[in-house]
Amino acid sequence: MADPDKKTGDLRSTTSPVPTDDASNQALSEALNSSFLLIKLLGVAMLAALVFSCYFTVNPNEVAVILRFGSPVGTGREVIRTNGLYFRLPSPIDEVVRIKVGELQTVVATNAWFGVSADGDGAKPAPMPQLNPAIDGHVITSDGNIMHVKATMKYRVTDPLAYTFRFANITNLIVNALNNSVQWAGVRFKADDLIYKNPAGFRLAIRDRVVSVCDRAGYGIVVDNVDVNQTAPGAVKDAFDQVQSADQEKDKKIKEAQGEYERITREAGGTTNRIIAEARSGAEALVQGVEADVRFFQDQLPAYRKNEALFRRLRLTEVTSTILTNSQRKFFLPRRGDGVPRELRLNLNPEPDEPPKSANAR
Amino acid sequence: MKRNPITMITGVALLVIFIFLVFAFQVRFTQVAVVTRFGRYSRSETNSGLFFRLPPGVEKVYYFDKRLQNFERKFEQTFTRDKRSPIVAIYVAWRIADPKMFLERFNSDDVLVAEQSLEGLVRGAQNAVIGRHDFSELVSPDPTQVKFDVIEREIQEEITKTALSNYGIAVDLVGIKQLGLPETLTAKVFDRMRAERERTVKKLIAEGNAEATKIYSQARLESETMFASAQREALKIRGEAEAKELKSYEVFNQEPELAQFFMGLRALELSLTNRSTLILDESTAPLNLLKDPKALKIQ
DSSP: OOOHHHHHHHHHHHSOHHHHHHHHHHHHHHHHHHHHHHHHHHHHHHHHHHHHHTEEEEOTTEEEEEEETTEESSSGGGGSBOSEEEEOOOTTTEEEEEEEOSSOEEEEEOTTSOOOOTTOOSSSOOOOSSOOTTTOOOEEOTTSOEEEEEEEEEEEESOHHHHHHSBSSHHHHHHHHHHHHHHHHHTTSOHHIIIIIOHHHHHHHHHHHHHHHHHHHTOOEEEEEEEEEEEOOHHHHHHHHHHHHHHHHHHHHHHHHHHHHHHHHHHHHHHHHHHHHHHHHHHHHHHHHHHHHHHHHHHHHHHHHHOHHHHHHHHHHHHHHHHHHHOSEEEEEOOOTTOOOOOOOOOSOOSOOOOOHHHHHO | OOOOHHHHHHHHHHHHHHHHHHHEEEEOTTEEEEEEETTEEEEEEOSOEEEEOOOTTTEEEEEEEOSBEEEEOOOEEOOOTTSOOOEEEEEEEEEESOHHHHHHHHSSOOHHHHHHHHHHHHHHHHHHHHTTSOGGGTSOSSTTTOOHHHHHHHHHHHHHHHIIIIIOEEEEEEEEEEEEOOHHHHHHHHHHHHHHHHHHHHHHHHHHHHHHHHHHHHHHHHHHHHHHHHHHHHHHHHHHHHHHHHHHGGGGGGSHHHHHHHHHHHHHHHHSOTTOEEEEETTSTTTHHHHOGGGGOOO
16 A cells, blocks of 8 residues: 555655645635625625615505514504605515506406306306206396306505405405495396396496495495396296387387377367467458458448439449340250240259269279 | 636626525515424514515424405304304405414415315304394395394404414404305295285286276366356356346347337347248238239338
8 A cells, every 4th residue: 555645755855846836826816706706796796686676666556654673664554655756675574465456447247147058159148947046056046047247346545454464365355345336236126127227226236236335345445337138048048128119019019109199289279270260260260351342342432322223233233244244055945936935954964073083983 | 817807797796696585584474474493483573574584394384374364154043042054155355464363273374275175164154143142133125124234243243252362363354145045945035936926916007996996087077077167157258248248238228119020020030040941921011012903002
């Protein structure tokens, strides 16, 4: 076995030791210096990154809460950071929780809506003979009927602290509040009211209920809008459509009758006005005629009294000439030479009979 | 020996981090912590912040979510007092009110484990409470009979009685999220709904016809009334005119024969109009002029 000391001794004996140590030390020193420099640079970079990560921005439509060792930093309204640049201590000391507040959020209650079958288009319920509650949600109306209802609610967060930190799954709770409101309103409306007569009232009832439930539970939201769709189950949809048609037909008949009422009474009004106008004009004509006769009589009276025979003959001649002018046919019948009066035979039906109407029609 | 200050700082920092990792724990704003020492309950930390503890192996920290949890059951057929069987599903908003008891009962900080026990509790409360009410208190044409809110409150009270004392769970809200009819009943309801709609259709048609007939009758009645009124008015106007006529004719008393002569002439003129046929002999004036031009001589 070789002696290591000897071997070393041999090595030392063959090389010059002092210059080798200097070179090694120098190389090591240089390497360490380089490494320290790198570490320093890395440290500075990390420090810069750490400082940089301590600033954060809160965007519009959101607020932020800083939790220091799990507790909110600040008191009262200062807990909520609105949009801007903020400082925080590095993790895990501080944690920033961002909460969306401005934008509308939507939840949909589908517990009372029909299920979509494989061949269905989802737009209308399939006409199944019975409903499977596991697939087809529904509400029972106050008159014991079954209807499908879908409610969509839009809301905004007004209390970010409560909304985020008081509830483990706030969205599910809000959906269930809406589900509850649909059922609550359903049992207060008759099927016909819900679907035809008062859908707005039904929508309002759901809205009022969900607002009440959310306020009572302190969800920290404000309900912006509730939209409600409702339809009859597929098995009875035709029957409901027929009711709607009959209702429209009823309205149509009544409107037609009202139109006819307007027409008849308007015509009657026109006719009565005409009757009265004719009566007035007739009466006026009569009075004017009489007045004219009276004036004429008074005008002619002096001439008549002056020479009655002449007056009569002149007036008679005037009238005769008018009659002769206006008459259609005139026959002059000269007196027979023997003075015996002529005998005339009159055909009292001078115009030909009209052909029978039935013959005309044919 | 000269020591590098950076090395010192780094060493101290690492020591502090180690101490914090081993001896400290954070409780978040939404949590409550229970500390056990050698498996026995030691204390609860209900406030948020940084707390100290003995190292693992001596003390163990359980974290509980103190926020309201949403638990919902699937629908289940339930019998009412009057033996009707609606299907009901309810949801429960619950929270851990007593973390020590919660840990003792469930030996876990997992809310899902607790919800398995809660499910049985909720089912029992739901069946018990709905079994005390008639179906008409859930669904009724008379809104004053519906006790939806009362039933929800009673279920909440029923659950709370056991949940708080046995599990350390508080129930803040109970709501009916689904109320329906079992599949077998829906077919019968559909038959009834169809029959009701058919009756409604007939009723609507009859109402429409009746209303329209009423309006037509009213129109005819009003029309006839207006005619009658107009006729009366016209008659009155004519009567007044004729009265005036009679009064005016008193002038004719000055010379009745002249008046009769004028009327005779007018009658003659009116009766012999366009389509009349005249047969005249030579004695009729003025045709008598044809035979004797002097015939018109006025005497």
